[in-house]
Amino acid sequence: MRQLSHTWFADGYIDFELKKYTLLAYLQAINEHFNQVKLYPSLSDLVFHFNNLVAIKEHKHWMQQQFPKKLSGVDLEKVQLLYERIVNDDEMMAELEDIIEYAIAEMEGTIQEGTGIYDFIEEHLGVEPVGIMPLKMDEGFMLLRDGRHRGTLVYQYRVTLFERHDEQYRGIHMDYRYHFKKSFSNTREQIKYELIKKHQWDFPNPAVFCIETDLVVPVRETLLPIAKRSLVKYISTHAA
Numbered sequence: 047m048r049q050l051s052h053t054w055f056a057d058g059y060i061d062f063e064l065k066k067y068t069l070l071a072y073l074q075a076i077n078e079h080f081n082q083v084k085l086y087p088s089l090s091d092l093v094f095h096f097n098n099l100v101a102i103k104e105h106k107h108w109m110q111q112q113f114p115k116k117l118s119g120v121d122l123e124k125v126q127l128l129y130e131r132i133v134n135d136d137e138m139m140a141e142l143e144d145i146i147e148y149a150i151a152e153m154e155g156t157i158q159e160g161t162g163i164y165d166f167i168e169e170h171l172g173v174e175p176v177g178i179m180p181l182k183m184d185e186g187f188m189l190l191r192d193g194r195h196r197g198t199l200v201y202q203y204r205v206t207l208f209e210r211h212d213e214q215y216r217g218i219h220m221d222y223r224y225h226f227k228k229s230f231s232n233t234r235e236q237i238k239y240e241l242i243k244k245h246q247w248d249f250p251n252p253a254v255f256c257i258e259t260d261l262v263v264p265v266r267e268t269l270l271p272i273a274k275r276s277l278v279k280y281i282s283t284h285a286a
Contacts, residue, residue: 050095055145060138065145073156080160083167084267089160096153099146167272170261173280176234176254183281186253187241188220189234190273193262198237200224203274205281218278220270255280 050072051057055065079088176189184205189198203220226232226240238254245252257273 049091052098054095055099055149056142060141060145062141062144062148066148069149069152073152076156077159079267080156080163083163083263085160085164086267086271089157089164092153092157092160096150096157099150099153103143103146103150163268164272167259167261167263167268168276171257171259171272171276173276174256174258176238176256178251180251180253183253183284186249186255187223187238188273188277189237189254189256190265190270191256191258192265192269193260195228197228198226198232198234198256199265200226200237200241201270203277205278216278216282218274220274 050068054068076088076092079085180186184207186203188201188203190201191198200223201220202223203218206217206219224241226237234254234256238252241252241254242249255277257276259269261269263269
């Protein structure tokens with residue numbers, strides 16, 4: 047995928063037409079992925095750039111406030127020099143504001159496309175616990191099935207809780223473990239039984255969830271990321 051630097055809008059020569067071309071080439075690559083129903087990492091990258099631009103527009107001291115959280119020491123020094131150069135040039139600042147306004151509008155439309163695809167897939171995704179669930183659901187296994195009906199992908203997951211400012215967030219770490227071919231014997235309950243046998247010392251009664259959809263979409267770029275977020279949402283809602 048065509049990449050944008052964190053400071054693409056102000057790198058090099060600050061010219062509206064030049065930056066417009068750079069942005070549209072980036073969005074064209076994003077749209078090509080969306081047309082193939084490949085959401086990630088394109089959507090998260092696009093949202094990152096969009097949020098940066100909104101922060102720049104809304105906060106006067108955007109270089110100091112936004113970028114230091116994202117950039118390395120070397121990049122930060124470069125950004126601070128860039129900031130000093132821009133704020134001392136009214137014409138350059140006006141050009142930059144036009145670039146930012148245009149980019150926000152264009153990115154917002156593309157984000158709506160991506161989130162529309164995301165929402166449609168999420169609506170057609172079912173999350174169900176398999177068998178008796180333990181009190182703690184922050185570790186276990188996720189069974190993933192899509193409309194190809196070729197089998198069941200098994201991932202081991204671990205949900206983590208972390209704090210940022212005054213809020214708590216749940217993240218999830220997931221590793222691929224097994225593939226069970228489709229058969230009359232490989233039911234969800236039988237797969238859970240096999241997982242218990244394989245991991246009886248670590249998980250005598252693991253939390254096991256089955257996430258299914260009739261849709262056929264790319265697993266790595268779309269289905270798996272949405273399934274992970276759906277699982278975190280389910281666990282957050284039903285956690286003891």
